[in-house]
Amino acid sequence: MSDSLKEAVKGKYAAAARMVQSGKVGSCCTSGGCFGGCNYTPEETIGLPRELLNASFGCGNPTALADLKEGEVVLDLGSGAGLDVLLSAPRVGPKGKAYGLDMTDEMLALAEEYRRQSGLTNVEFLKGDIENIPLPDNHVDVIISNCVINLAADKARVLKEAFRVLKPGGRLAVSDMVWRREVPAWLRQNVELWTDCIAGALTEAEYRQLLEEAGFIDVELEITWIFGPSDLPEGFLTADMERQVASHADSLASAFIRARKPERT
Known part of the structure; x- marks a missing residue:
């Protein structure tokens, strides 16, 4: 990630974390649903602090997609305040492990506090970039991520790193x-729109190509929400940006993306 873009992304989400710490809603989840609909059920989030939900910037629910199993090791790329990590940890159980990786100190501080409140002992939050995952080769069973890969400038590097740390x-x-x-x-190319999870999105074809070039097989991409002009959360963009994006809103979608590392590479 270029230094200027990286700092812009860090600044955006550090500010969001501070909003949550001050008691304000700092996420895309301003009216019961995330950016494009996250589909977390009340049963999934029972017992979690409301502030944690307010600190989520997702565009889906990767924990529902991942089919996590007892004893597995799961890694959330760009884990933010830790919602998907804390949802994953009970599913993999005490013999499993749930890692979260984020580069923003303020988000990591929130995540550690929510981990403490949860009482979960199979959770670990790591500081670092998703382009350089601080874990060894062949270490995790499942990688999840929620509306984060679009923020990276070098998405090919992110997906190659994901492939590296996954077990066969x-x-x-x-x-x-x-x-x-x-x-x-x-x-x-607009930096403001990039930090708002819009400009940096890949096309469907680009996503498939980069996954396959990284070595993944069984690539699936399922569109889950197509955006109309009224679907961007209120206050998410400046008025000028909203006008510029509106004519292309139906080109933007949230999606579930699945892929697998071969048993032998």
């Missing part, structure tokens, strides 16, 4: 933003 036969199950068709270059 390991699974990738992420929610992310995608473009359904090509859009103007100015839109895909």
Whole structure:
């Protein structure tokens, strides 16, 4: 990730974490649903602090997608305040492990506090970049991520790193933003829109290609929500940005992306 873009992303989500710490709603989940609909059920989130839900910036529910099993090791790329990590930990159980990786100190501080409140002992939050995952080769069974890979400048590197740390036969199950068709270059290069999970989205074809180039097989991409002009959360963009994006809103979608590392590589 270029230094300027990386700092812009860190600044955006550090500010969001501070909003949550001050008691304000700092997420895309402003009216009962995340950016594109996260589909967390009340049963899943029972017992979790409301503040944790307010600190979620997702566009789906990768924990429902991942089919986690007892004893597995799961890694959440760009774990933020830790919602998907804390949902994953009970599913893999005490013999499993749930890692969260994030680069923003303020989000990591929130995640550690929510981990403490949860009482879960099979959770660990790591500081680092998703382009350089601080775990050894062939270490995790499942990688999840929720509306984060689009924020990285070097997505090919992210997916190669994900492939590296997965065990043979390991699974990738992420929610992310995608473009359904090509859009103007100015839109895909705007830093403000990039930090808002819009400009940095890959097209469907690009996502498939990068996953396959990284070594993944059985690639599946399922569109879960197509955005209309009224679907962007209120206050998510400036008025000027909303006007510029509105004419291309139906080109933007949230998607579930699945892939698998071969048993032998």
